Amino acid sequence: MTTYAIGDLQGCHAEFVELLERLAFDPRRDRLWLAGDLVNRGPASLACLREVRALGEAAVTVLGNHDLHLLAVARGGASLNRKDTLECILDAPDREALLDWLQSRPLLVREDLGDHGDTLMTHAGLLPQWSPAEATGLAREVEERLSSEQSGAFLQRMYGNEPACWHDSLDGVERLRAIVNVLTRMRFIDAEGCLDFSAKEGLDSAPPGFAPWFCYPRQDEARLVFGHWAALEGQAPGARARVEALDTGCVWGGRLTALNLSTGERSGVPSHQRR
Template identity: 40%
Template sequence: MADYAIGDLQGCFTEFKLLLEKVNFNPSKDILYLVGDIVARGPDSLACLRYLKNLGDSVKITLGNHDLHLIATYYLNKQPKKNDLLDSLFSASDFPELISFLQKQPLAIWLESYQTLICHAGLSPHWNIKTALTQANLATKKYQSDDALYYFKNMYGEGPLIWSDELSEVESFRYTVNAFTRMRFLTPNNEMDFIHKDAPHNTPELQPWFKHPNIQRLKNTKIIFGHWASLLGKTDNENIIALDTGCVWGKELTLLELDTGTITTQAAI
């Protein structure tokens, strides 16, 4: 029995299956946690979603920005972007069922036994773990509710860029979604920056969210995230674990065994 976390799939189904074979993943006794961005940009998002859906309770997913965009595109009756390579998914007979499967997934998972937060982009430095989980739960309930269309219509937008208890319901939803699925850098004013995606050493005027003092103080808590491929898995903090290592960009897919800390990788095919 083992618990694994794995980085952004983004449609890289061949590498995904090879990586699971390397660790002898057994869905009858092992659990697989995914940090989001199951779909988009890679060659077989449809196969990734079908495989994960069929794994049942042995898989847990936190949604990424590409996953939420896919669900919103479906709800808003829009066509996918060509470079997302999602045409086969949109034309699949089980597309509605796959959307329903994705929509049931949360923005964050807390593993008490490991004192570990799993999410796509990271933890807002304005929140402690309790607040983050509360906000994630509130936002998740909104995009899973009968009013989901309303929230998907209002999900897009750059602001608010900083957290406040005075935010409106929609603003709070948007900030929460952005923090959990799009955040990388913070400005000197602690606002989220959505423009820059490069490695931190190339953007010295901005601070990675995980370098914020409030995050660095979380000595007994681990955060496992994806989203930021240009980090190449490097955060300089053993408790902040970046699993997106750019498989869809020709690099590799990374898997972490939670109990032992063992890393296993599969090079892009």
């Protein structure tokens, strides 16, 4: 059995199928970890959702910010953005089944992978102040709210840039929003773990006093797998932890990348999208 981790699909279904063929992926034998953002901006978000869901237990995906945006539009009263490509899902005959499945996905996956030890995957990364156990518990708080009768009310208030700093004393929607922001939106943070939401490009776009989250030391040796940050092109220079960046910008004309979690080998296919 081989476990592969794959970066952001964002509606790039043809590339996803091509990559699975290149890997000779067999769902009866192998497993996939998908780093979130299955949908949006690309041409085939509906096909991506259907494909991953059909893989059943052979595939596990964490929620990304675009996945949560879809849920917020469909079930939280949010509006579509000009560049969204989500109408195909919203108009699909199997819409509700797909949304139910997506809403039940975790924000964090954690597993002991033998020689590679404790391995965690989230969409955007992990605060250096959070231990793997603490992060797992915090992710579960959001997952429980998404599976509750209050999920619609939460989706209405989920997004916002405040609070920008995590504190253990946070409660209510502010606490859940801060967890979502760390796990699905984070790029640059300061030494106290406060997030900047303005800079979205490469490392040289860091605001004064901020650095990529993975450049701060951790107290544990967990391996962290993440997507979200296409401008990194699959690299994490200056990392102070074991990190694997997987978003190589397929939807922007880059590549779709898979990482063999046992060997560390990377495979990829070129994007079919125009830059």
